[in-house]
Amino acid sequence: MKMILRWFPYGDDSVTLSQIRQIPGVTGVAACLPKIPVGETWPVEELRALTQTVRRAGLEMEVIESVNIHEDIKKGLPTRDRYIQNYIDTLGNLHAVGVKCLCYNFMPVMDWARSDLAAPLPDGSAAMSYRHEVVEQMHPESIGRAMAGKARGYSLPGWEPERLSAMAEDISFYQNFTQEQYWANMKYFLDAVIPAAEKADVRMAIHPDDPPWPLFGLPKVITDAERIRTFLRLNDSPYNGLTFCTGSLGARRDNDLPAMIREFAGRGRIHFAHLRNIRFSGERDFDECAHPSACGNLDMYEIIRALQASEFDGYIRPDHGRMIWGEIARPGYGLYDRALGATYLLGLWEAVEKTVSRG
Numbered sequence: 001m002k003m004i005l006r007w008f009p010y011g012d013d014s015v016t017l018s019q020i021r022q023i024p025g026v027t028g029v030a031a032c033l034p035k036i037p038v039g040e041t042w043p044v045e046e047l048r049a050l051t052q053t054v055r056r057a058g059l060e061m062e063v064i065e066s067v068n069i070h071e072d073i074k075k076g077l078p079t080r081d082r083y084i085q086n087y088i089d090t091l092g093n094l095h096a097v098g099v100k101c102l103c104y105n106f107m108p109v110m111d112w113a114r115s116d117l118a119a120p121l122p123d124g125s126a127a128m129s130y131r132h133e134v135v136e137q138m139h140p141e142s143i144g145r146a147m148a149g150k151a152r153g154y155s156l157p158g159w160e161p162e163r164l165s166a167m168a169e170d171i172s173f174y175q176n177f178t179q180e181q182y183w184a185n186m187k188y189f190l191d192a193v194i195p196a197a198e199k200a201d202v203r204m205a206i207h208p209d210d211p212p213w214p215l216f217g218l219p220k221v222i223t224d225a226e227r228i229r230t231f232l233r234l235n236d237s238p239y240n241g242l243t244f245c246t247g248s249l250g251a252r253r254d255n256d257l258p259a260m261i262r263e264f265a266g267r268g269r270i271h272f273a274h275l276r277n278i279r280f281s282g283e284r285d286f287d288e289c290a291h292p293s294a295c296g297n298l299d300m301y302e303i304i305r306a307l308q309a310s311e312f313d314g315y316i317r318p319d320h321g322r323m324i325w326g327e328i329a330r331p332g333y334g335l336y337d338r339a340l341g342a343t344y345l346l347g348l349w350e351a352v353e354k355t356v357s358r359g
C-alpha cells in the first residue's frame with residue numbers, strides 16, 4: 001500500500017509538494033494536467049516535466065487523476081473513435097513516465113455535486129455538504145456558478161467553465177437514454193481502451209458516482225455492489241478496476257462498504273482507495289467530516305481491516321478534508337485536515353497489520 005495525496009500543478013493548488021513531502025508516510029501524489037482540453041491526448045513532454053517536478057520534490061507520481069472522458073464517448077456518437085484513440089495514446093504516454101494507475105469516471109455531464117462547498121460545522125471548521133432537495137431544485141448551470149463562486153479562485157475539476165454552457169443541452173440529451181445504452185457505450189470504450197492499459201501497465205480505476213443516486217434524470221453508473229459487478233463484467237481484465245471512494249459509495253446507507261471491499265479487492269479489482277468519512281443528516285443529505293470513525297457514520301477501522309484482509313496492494317489517499325485552522329484552499333483539498341487524515345489512516349493501517357500478524 002502506498003499513501004498519497006492529490007495535488008494540482010501550475011500553481012493551481014495552495015499546497016506545495018514540499019509540504020506534502022513532510023507529511024509522515026506520504027510517498028507520492030495523484031497529479032493531473034488540468035489545462036489539456038477534455039478529449040485531447042496528454043502530451044508526453046508535459047507529463048515528463050510534471051514527473052520531474054514531482055520527483056525533484058522527493059515524491060512519486062504513479063497515479064493520475066483524472067483523464068476525463070469526452071462526452072461523445074459517453075453518448076456513443078460517431079466522433080467517439082477519435083477521442084478513444086486519443087485516450088489510448090494518452091495511456092502510452094502515461095506509461096512512458098512511469099504512471100501505474102489512472103483514476104477516471106464515466107458519469108454523464110457532471111463528475112460530482114454538492115449544495116455547499118464551505119458549510120460551517122459545529123467545531124468551527126467548514127466542509128463540503130450535500131442536501132438533495134437543494135441540489136435538485138437548482139439548475140445545473142447555477143450549481144456550477146455557485147460552486148465556482150466558493151472555490152476560492154481555484155479551478156474545480158469537473159466544473160470547468162467551458163463545461164457549464166453545454167450542461168443543459170447534455171442533460172436533455174440523456175433524458176431519453178436507457179441504462180442499457182449507457183452500459184453499451186461504456187463497454188465500447190472499455191473494450192477499446194483496456195487492452196492498451198494492459199500493454200501500458202496502467203491500471204484503470206473508475207471512480208464511483210458522487211452522489212451515488214440519480215440526479216437530473218441522468219444515467220447512473222457506479223453506485224452499489226450490483227452495478228459494480230455489472231461494470232466489472234463488461235470487461236474481465238484486472239486492468240478494468242475501481243477507485244473505491246468511501247465518501248461517495250458510503251453516502252448510500254445500504255452500501256456495506258467492508259463487504260464490497262472484500263468482494264472487489266478480493267478479486268484484485270480495487271487499485272486505488274479514496275478514504276474519507278461522512279456524517280448523515282438525512283436520507284440523502286450528508287456533510288463531509290474529519291476522517292476518524294468517531295467523527296462520522298463510516299467505520300474506518302472496518303474499512304482498513306477489509307482492505308488488508310483482501311491483500312489490497314494499491315494506493316490510498318485521504319480524499320477530501322475540512323477547512324481548519326483558517327486555511328484558505330481549494331474546497332476539500334487543503335493541507336491540514338488531509339495531513340491529519342493521512343496520519344490517522346496510516347495509524348489504523350499499522351495497528352491492523354500488527355494485530356493480524358501477531359494473532
Ligand SMILES: [Mn+2]
Pocket residue numbers: 207245247248274319
Ligand atoms: Mn473520491
